[in-house]
Amino acid sequence: MISLSGVTFGYDGRETLSEISAEIPQGTFAFLTGPSGTGKTTLMKMLYLEHFPWSGQLEILGFKPNTLYEDEIVDLRRRIGIVFQDFALLEHITVMENIALPLRIAGKRSEDYREDMEQLVKWVGLGQRMHALPPQISAGEKQRAAIARAVVNSPDVILADEPTGNVDPEMGTRILRLLIELNRLGKTVLIATHDLHLIRSSKGQVSARIYRLADGKLTQSGSEL
Amino acid sequence: MIGLLCPDDGPPIVPTRGWSAWITITTAAAMGFLAIICLAAGLAAGRLAATWEADFEGLATVSVQAEVGEIESRIARAVEILETTPGIGRVRVLTDAEHAELMAPWLGESLPMDVLPMPRLIEVERRGDGPDVPRLQARLDQTAPGALYDDHQVWRAPLIDAAQGLSLLAWAATTLVILTAAGMLALAAQASLAGNRDVVRVVRLIGATDAYIAQAFIARIAMRGFAGGLAGAALGVLALGALPAPGPGAELGLTLTPGTLTSLLLLIFVPLGTTAIALGAAWVAVRAALSRIV
Numbered sequence A: 001m002i003s004l005s006g007v008t009f010g011y012d013g014r015e016t017l018s019e020i021s022a023e024i025p026q027g028t029f030a031f032l033t034g035p036s037g038t039g040k041t042t043l044m045k046m047l048y049l050e051h052f053p054w055s056g057q058l059e060i061l062g063f064k065p066n067t068l069y070e071d072e073i074v075d076l077r078r079r080i081g082i083v084f085q086d087f088a089l090l091e092h093i094t095v096m097e098n099i100a101l102p103l104r105i106a107g108k109r110s111e112d113y114r115e116d117m118e119q120l121v122k123w124v125g126l127g128q129r130m131h132a133l134p135p136q137i138s139a140g141e142k143q144r145a146a147i148a149r150a151v152v153n154s155p156d157v158i159l160a161d162e163p164t165g166n167v168d169p170e171m172g173t174r175i176l177r178l179l180i181e182l183n184r185l186g187k188t189v190l191i192a193t194h195d196l197h198l199i200r201s202s203k204g205q206v207s208a209r210i211y212r213l214a215d216g217k218l219t220q221s222g223s224e225l
Numbered sequence B: 001m002i003g004l005l006c007p008d009d010g011p012p013i014v015p016t017r018g019w020s021a022w023i024t025i026t027t028a029a030a031m032g033f034l035a036i037i038c039l040a041a042g043l044a045a046g047r048l049a050a051t052w053e054a055d056f057e058g059l060a061t062v063s064v065q066a067e068v069g070e071i072e073s074r075i076a077r078a079v080e081i082l083e084t085t086p087g088i089g090r091v092r093v094l095t096d097a098e099h100a101e102l103m104a105p106w107l108g109e110s111l112p113m114d115v116l117p118m119p120r121l122i123e124v125e126r127r128g129d130g131p132d133v134p135r136l137q138a139r140l141d142q143t144a145p146g147a148l149y150d151d152h153q154v155w156r157a158p159l160i161d162a163a164q165g166l167s168l169l170a171w172a173a174t175t176l177v178i179l180t181a182a183g184m185l186a187l188a189a190q191a192s193l194a195g196n197r198d199v200v201r202v203v204r205l206i207g208a209t210d211a212y213i214a215q216a217f218i219a220r221i222a223m224r225g226f227a228g229g230l231a232g233a234a235l236g237v238l239a240l241g242a243l244p245a246p247g248p249g250a251e252l253g254l255t256l257t258p259g260t261l262t263s264l265l266l267l268i269f270v271p272l273g274t275t276a277i278a279l280g281a282a283w284v285a286v287r288a289a290l291s292r293i294v
Helices: A042-049 A070-077 A095-105 A108-123 A139-151 A167-182 A196-202 B020-058 B071-083 B096-107 B134-143 B153-195 B197-205 B210-241 B261-292
Strands: A003-009 A015-022 A029-031 A055-060 A078-081 A158-159 A190-194 A207-216 A217-222 B059-064 B090-091 B120-126 B147-150
Touching: A003 A042, A003 A158, A015 A042, A015 A055, A015 A217, A015 B134, A029 A167, A029 A196, A042 A055, A042 A190, A095 A108, A095 A139, A095 A196, A095 B210, A108 B153, A139 A158, A139 A167, A139 B096, A158 B059, A167 A190, A190 A196, A196 A207, B020 B153, B020 B210, B020 B261, B059 B071, B071 B090, B071 B120, B071 B134, B071 B147, B096 B120, B134 B147, B153 B197, B153 B210, B197 B210, B210 B261
Parallel strands: A029 A190, A029 A207, A078 A158, A158 A190
Antiparallel strands: A003 A015, A003 A055, A207 A217, B059 B120, B059 B147, B090 B120
């Protein structure tokens, strides 16, 4: 469960998000939409704990980030899978090593997760590219690698910021399908996108909630555009 | 140590290449090279001071001046006094050949010592705290006029002070090199972190603790410090080994022969030093930088 109540945040003293309130129950598939520059990425950054609210209450999986110690924030971050807008893969290590990074960081030994990793890599369709470096693969492959990295830890929440922004429509549909599959496994999936086509193409595949941000305010929520 | 340098069994999260890597390696190499030169200078100056001190510590001379016909009797009386003076051990009159050798640089070879009114020298070995100089000189003045006792204090002390000062300067330079290395490596660590800001951000957001990130960066910087320090120290030893041999009075030379115990010790300790400095500097820089990122 993600809960926001009167959350305000901004940069350099200027408010970007103003009095945001929303409830996203566990297992929800949701879109966060709105024109560019309205604060979607800022809100996502707050949900994956890169930023903390100036005021208001934010609660993620039962925890209030503003009240947590550093090690508790780290634990909470490990329960959130992030698909970054720019993929954010480390370019000097292979696709496979990028995907395994959250497990390594969590202290797991490579021999304990090697088989699961290979299955995951195949699931996202990167079986042939697992030993390539990120600069050697296409944008669509990078995005699928980013999705695999986001779910490798089996997180409760998956936050995807413009996951189809840098790929062609066909690849966008494929990525959407992967995220819907993850939602069917019980994960909460929140996708920030300005791509209305992507939202429309989810119809019939998943019951999605839609949150709309405009001028820093969450002005509409429901299941229709 | 290995656990400290390897945060886990996977590939490095810090890129192994890039300009910041070369800054660290080059800085450590330059500091390693300079440290070897300064240490060699310190060792040479220390050797010089010790040699001078040892050479002159137990020796004094008595110069005897008299007319040619009287010189031998004056020397005999002076020797007699010296041999009965407490604080004085062996007494030896320098031979004509030794006198001629001493004078040769100024007066040339084949000096007719027996006809020239030259002062003659008696070498005296001091024992314990040495003789009571004023009392000894008074006895010499009375019994062998023209005999002058000289324990070389007047010129020996400033020379030894100068050599010791030189040694101190070399050690001070070594300390400055170490401090500069610490500063440069801290800056290199900051540059490395700044150059990998995106890596830090991503790794942190996917669940890495600050300690994990710091360890990864510090391990990488320390290894670069070691590699650079080793290369610089090896170059320093080779450069000193290539200097021409100083010949007699070798304590004056900066030469360091590759393969000797001293050079091996320097080759071990200088890279370890640059590694330790890199570790410390990186730790401070990385922790400070992490507190500013995200």
